[in-house]
Amino acid sequence: MSWLHVARAETPLILAFPHGGTDIPAQYLPAYRSRDRALFDTDWHIRRLYDGLAEATCVWTDVSRAVIDGNRDPSGASLYPGQATTGLCPTETFDGEPLYRDGEAPDVEARRDAYHAPYHAAIAQEIARLRARHDRVVVYDCHSIRSLVPRLFAGELPELNIGTNGGATCDAALSDAVMAACGDRSSVLDGRFRGGWTTRHYGRPETGVHAIQMETAMRAYLDESPLADGGFPLWDPARAEDLRTDLRRILAACLDFAKGQI
Structure with missing residues (x-):
C-alpha cells in the first residue's frame, strides 16, 4: 500500500499521524466542491514537526482526512455526543462548509475497508511487536489544528491540548x-480534546x-x-524550532515512563 507507511524502531514508543496526508485519489476528486477546501483541515506539516525528535516507531498515511478520518470510530459513532464534530468520511469542514457537490456522497463502508482498517491494522501490529519486547508501550497520537475554530470551541485553544479520555487511556504518571x-506553554489536559478513537481504542493501561x-x-x-484568505498555514522555522525543543522533552518523558523510569 503506497499510501501507508511504517518506520520501525525498537523503543516502546509509537507516534501515529492520521491527519497529515494531502492525497485525494483521482476517482474521488470530481465529487468535491474544491480540492483546497477538502484539504483545509489538514494537520499541516505535522510529520515535519516531529521528525527526528525521538527514537520511535512512526505510522502515517498520505491520504487526506477528507477521504477518511483515521481517528474516528469505524462504526460512525460520535466521539463527542451532542457537540459539533466531523465524521468518519467528513462531508463538511470544521466550519460547517459542505465538501461535496450536490447529489454526491462518499461510500463510507468502502473507504473504511480500503483505508481505515489497514491503517489501524498497522498500528495494532506495531503495538503487538513492541509489547512483546517491553512491559509498557506508549502510543502517542500526533495532531494539530487551527488555533481558532469557533464552531467547535469558544476562544483560542491552548497551544498544547493533551487527551486521555479522563485518564482512562493511560496511567496518571504519564x-x-x-x-x-509542557513547561511554560499554555496547555490543558482533557479539555475539548479528550483523545480520538486511536487513543481510546488502544489505551488499555491494564495491558501495558x-x-x-x-x-x-x-x-x-x-x-x-494565510488562513484568513482561504490559504494554508506556512511553516515558521523559529516558532517550529522552539516547539520542537518542548516536544523533544515531552517525548523523552513518554519514553522514560514506558521504560519504567518515572
Whole structure:
C-alpha cells in the first residue's frame, strides 16, 4: 500500500499521524466542491514537526482526512455526543462548509475497508511487536489544528491540548509527566480534546498499552495568517524550532515512563 507507511524502531514508543496526508485519489476528486477546501483541515506539516525528535516507531498515511478520518470510530459513532464534530468520511469542514457537490456522497463502508482498517491494522501490529519486547508501550497520537475554530470551541485553544479520555487511556504518571514537560506553554489536559478513537481504542493501561493524544494549536509552529484568505498555514522555522525543543522533552518523558523510569 503506497499510501501507508511504517518506520520501525525498537523503543516502546509509537507516534501515529492520521491527519497529515494531502492525497485525494483521482476517482474521488470530481465529487468535491474544491480540492483546497477538502484539504483545509489538514494537520499541516505535522510529520515535519516531529521528525527526528525521538527514537520511535512512526505510522502515517498520505491520504487526506477528507477521504477518511483515521481517528474516528469505524462504526460512525460520535466521539463527542451532542457537540459539533466531523465524521468518519467528513462531508463538511470544521466550519460547517459542505465538501461535496450536490447529489454526491462518499461510500463510507468502502473507504473504511480500503483505508481505515489497514491503517489501524498497522498500528495494532506495531503495538503487538513492541509489547512483546517491553512491559509498557506508549502510543502517542500526533495532531494539530487551527488555533481558532469557533464552531467547535469558544476562544483560542491552548497551544498544547493533551487527551486521555479522563485518564482512562493511560496511567496518571504519564499524563502528569507530559503536562510537566509542557513547561511554560499554555496547555490543558482533557479539555475539548479528550483523545480520538486511536487513543481510546488502544489505551488499555491494564495491558501495558498507554495512549495519549497531543493536539497542537498551529500558531505554536506555523504562520496561520494565510488562513484568513482561504490559504494554508506556512511553516515558521523559529516558532517550529522552539516547539520542537518542548516536544523533544515531552517525548523523552513518554519514553522514560514506558521504560519504567518515572
